[in-house]
Amino acid sequence: MREVLDELGVSPEALVPQQRADLDELGYCRLDGFVGEALAGQLIAEITRLLEGSRQGGTLHLKGLLDQGSLFDSLWLRPALLAAVTHLLGPDFQIREMHYRAGRPGHGGQALHMDATDRAGPGQWRVCTAIVALTAFTLTNGATRVVPGSHLDHAFRPPVGHGRHPDEVLLTGPAGTCWLFNSHLWHSGTPNASAEPRHAVLTAFHRRHSGPTLGSETLPSHETVVRLGNAAYLLM
Template sequence: MVASRPSLGYTWIVHEVLDELGVRSDLLAPQQLSDLDELGYCRFDGFLTGDQLDAALGEIEALLRVSGRQGGTLHLKGLLEAGKMFDPLWLRPTLLAAVRHLLGPEFRISEMHYRAGKPDHGGQALHMDTPERAEPGRWQVCNAIVALTAFTPDNGATRVVPGSHLDYGFVPPRGHEDHPDQVLLLGPAGTAWLFNSHLWHSGTVNRSRATRHAVLTGFHRRDGGTALLDRQPSNATIERLGSAAYLLM
């Protein structure tokens, strides 16, 4: 399904939904707003509590046991419907306020997936998550990444090139090579970042001896030309989240 331009009536409903979820622009610090605009990403310290981390990691371990054989980078999809332990990773007024700042109020959550690079794996070439170039006021996609274990300089932390979302002549390096302006997203377990998916970014190779665990949640602007998931959430998910959160799906 391809998103079409919402009607004025729908726009009003979206504003009501965000109000009901407690989403306000004053939830974000001035530095976070500046970072989103100028750098292309912002940071949320202490985004998850220890109990929330344990619940998410415990469920991920259980899902991995039944998911079948995995390669050097572990993947799990469909976490939006996997259970309540994943709700705190996205259903947060501060995070949704940052998404609204980037995409405007007419956005939807499109996916939530787990990605974890095992030792000596996880590296990617710098890329954007959409082939479409955009500009302020017309950004189409953004992603939240939550560190379920600490992101360190040697365990495969995500790298970004600050400001590259505004550089329409940006030329990425070849293959997995470093870029001179790249920055690693580093922080303890429970830290989260929201980044504009028009920003050049990638995973890096895990040089440590332990797997680096993270969950990524994607958001799309509804009036763009990006293909969105059209699978309806289950009745159990709708009942768990409530009508306001369901309308964001």
């Protein structure tokens, strides 16, 4: 696995010290300019095409993006992102799923939750998630909220229902911003009070052979394995 990461240019130097400190202390870090404006528009257009004819509720969902062609490779196949994942999970990790999520106006709110089944600690983290904003995340359009440091607080108790926590922070930023957060961190979507959907793609990573995690694992298609070459090892 280390050989695959080396081939992809993944090293600790791909992150600045502040990003590593943020992952440790806050439970998340920010990667600015991760996706360009033109590519973000192309991704939204392709996702819109893939959603045609599907039945959707208040929040739009589309799974299986890892198998939808090279356009989506740019959302995870980046040295800085994979270096951040390595910092949290170690070099032997697997990509579990890439999916699209967009809260429509009036929808998208969630209760604070973790995407892990236990409260691990440093050196034992099992799951982390990258979220890429394809449109700007603002104070009103359903940006993800996190409670910094809650991944380290095993006594943390979330508010009832969709209630606010006094220490929560909204992840706001322009289209193309990426955040990687420790999935043992308490987080959730927030209600979209704007007039447009809030488009985002999430990619889940987990430590290999670390036990059960929320969600299912699927093997990549043969076409995806051929397209990615050695990098496909990260999917299997």
